[in-house]
Amino acid sequence: MLEQIIFSILAIAIALFSVLAVTSKRIIRSAIYLLFVLLATAGLFLMLNYHFLFAVQVTVYAGGIMVLFIMAIFLTHKPGKIVERRTNLKIISSILLSGGGLILCGYIILRNVTRVYNYLKINEINMQDIGRAMMGTEKYQFLLPFEAISLLLLACIIGAIMIARKEKNIETNDNKDLDHK
């Protein structure tokens, strides 16, 4: 009973705010609606007693990525500017694309929902189990993908630094060229 009330509140919030996030004309408002969607999703995880994913959702998405989103929006030109409407063709193509995505995701979720739900319903997943699963090398343990992803992230960071550095070098080179001329 209580669970169902909370679930329906969260579901309505997710549905409402995801529509608002797309239709809002101000980019910063969109970001905030997206944040609400993410928080409500975290609420769903909390309802399932899946605390780890709840915390990760809140830290990584709400606390990390959304803050960076908002900072990035601040740094862009005129963040409060009202965006113009797209053309009809673009609207139709994006509707088609998102519909396709919905069908794909819905199929996967429908196929797996009972299995995952029962698995989650058994008991609260222990933090140590998650740690072992992430750091183990046996079957259903994920050290290799974990490390692969961290390598990827490292490469991204180095790449970002390289891009940031290059601009400076080009500037100095340009100056030298000008000096020569």
Added chain:
Amino acid sequence: MQSFSKYISGIFTSLRSLLKGMGVTWKEFWTKKVTMEYPENRETLVISDRWRSELIMPHDENNEHACTACGICMMNCPNGTIKVISASIETEEGKKKKILDKHIWDYGSCTYCNLCVITCPSNAIIFNNDFEGAVFDRNKLVHQLNKPGSKLRDKKK
């Protein structure tokens, strides 16, 4: 390598200097507090003699003052705070003489510039340091400095 050792030693020197700073504030935490709690310390309150707050006209035990009603203070007052109202009387020798009737000073518009006290030829008025002059009515700020029935002190012969 050298920069690394510099980095490490930098951490420790900065930590030490931070702790030193905290030591200073720690001592400050226990020092005697300088706050004066005003209404409670009325008895022990020390106000500097130079403090100018209320203009008074000192009277001696015979209820005599030194004001000759010359009006110099009134003329020197930059914003018309002082009004000297004089009256003339006939002395025993039949001479007409100007004496002080009312010396009126407005607490509310005085700027405590001290010009009246400096220029007074007979040192009849001074500023005291009784600073609690607040009243609930503006009219009460207008003081009459000479006491009723007072008269000019005779010059010593």
Added chain:
Amino acid sequence: MNYKQPLELNGLLLQLDLFLRGNLPPFWASLIEGLLILIAVLAAYAVIALILIYAERKVTAFFQARLGPNRVGKYGFIQSIADMIKILIKEIIHINRVDRFLFYAAPFFVICASVMAFGAIPFGQGLQAVDFNIGIVYVLAVSSLGIIGVLLAGWSSNNKYSMIGAMRSGAQFISYELSAAFALMTIVVMTGTMQLSEIVENQRYAWNIFNGHIPAIVAFVIYLISGHAETNRAPFDLPEAEGELTAGYHTEYSGMQFGFYYLAEYLNMFIIAAIATTVFLGGWMPIQIKGMDAFNQIMWYIPSYVWFIGKTAVLVFISLWVRWSFPRLRIDLLLNLEWKYLLPINLVNILIMVLIVLAGWTLTDLFPILFGN
């Protein structure tokens, strides 16, 4: 070993729970309990904020050789209550050309994040509203939401000062969040659990700060520094540097909206101190020495929440002490401190902690007779 604990509240709470569950259907029982817990948490939140505001003013005054508030009530005890009443009845000024929705939503982000983190703190034996398996991560997660409120406040105020303050606050918070999390993870490596109640139980005979000796002390200091920076208090108060930015991100706020920021700032200070107490200084666990039952019994007579509040008060005092000792940092120095000093030290520190745990050099492993649970 069971000690007598005459002043603990958990027995009373258990009785209340049994009473409610015995007399009501389970739905209403859990609803009423939830409401009671909510009220208790909010009341504690407000009361602690009032006490902290009073303490801050008094301690500040003492550091500046003044006496502080001493007019309203004896020693000014009622001063902060008077302040609260004042701020509650103050007018909320509506600013033209702000983004209405975000402007009014921003304070709630800050206060919600703070209350959610506050709920996870173990105040005493059985006095913990939420006790998740992932306690520490939960606290870090929900307290990271507060920064969104600050950023939104800065943006929606339509004011340059607010905007710059919010940007600074964002950069500062994201940076120092890392250090704070790593410092706590250092201890998680040692305790092997993230549940706050278990962490407290594990510190029965040796506080974590002593149990993990060198790396734990380093982590403690780093946590205090980065926690202090996260709460935007001097010397890390660039977001509201009054000399340059009037009041930073809350320049345009008035009345109780400003009050929310004010409350959240003080409560964040308390939360940082409380988490540091729980994780490093043994939480609500009284000081106990293994084998000395008489001494332990005396220590248990002091209720656990008093221990907790006492330890937290010491850390809050240190926070205030630091605040009134050092001048404000420049923004580049602030980021230098985090990225060039705290974070690398932290990473090395966590490695040392792993080695110490693996080699069995923690105090509980070295002297199990003295400190083992």
